[in-house]
Amino acid sequence: MTGRRVYRYAGRDWPDPRNTRAWRTLRDQVVLEEPTCQLRIAGICTIVSTTADHIVPVVQRPDLAMTRTNLRGACRACNDARRDLPDGTLVTDRDHRPPALDLFG
């Protein structure tokens, strides 16, 4: 197999779990529990959760990749748009307080 990303963290390698059966099961649970998108990125959000977003990106904390409390329901558009960005850089429909962005406006 090629293409499976491995993250180096805390002195060990963490294979990206997002193509495993365990991930799909956990993702489906998150989508059931949080059926509306929790990211709500302005202009692109389709509202309906179809996947799970990692609150702390996997690239930062691969040890939390399969931790329920680090996951939230998200639509594909928001999840793709966010990628590995920290939450603070997002402009969302439900959160009109991005003072950091004003500095660069």
Ligand SMILES: [Zn+2]
């Ligand atoms: Zn969304």
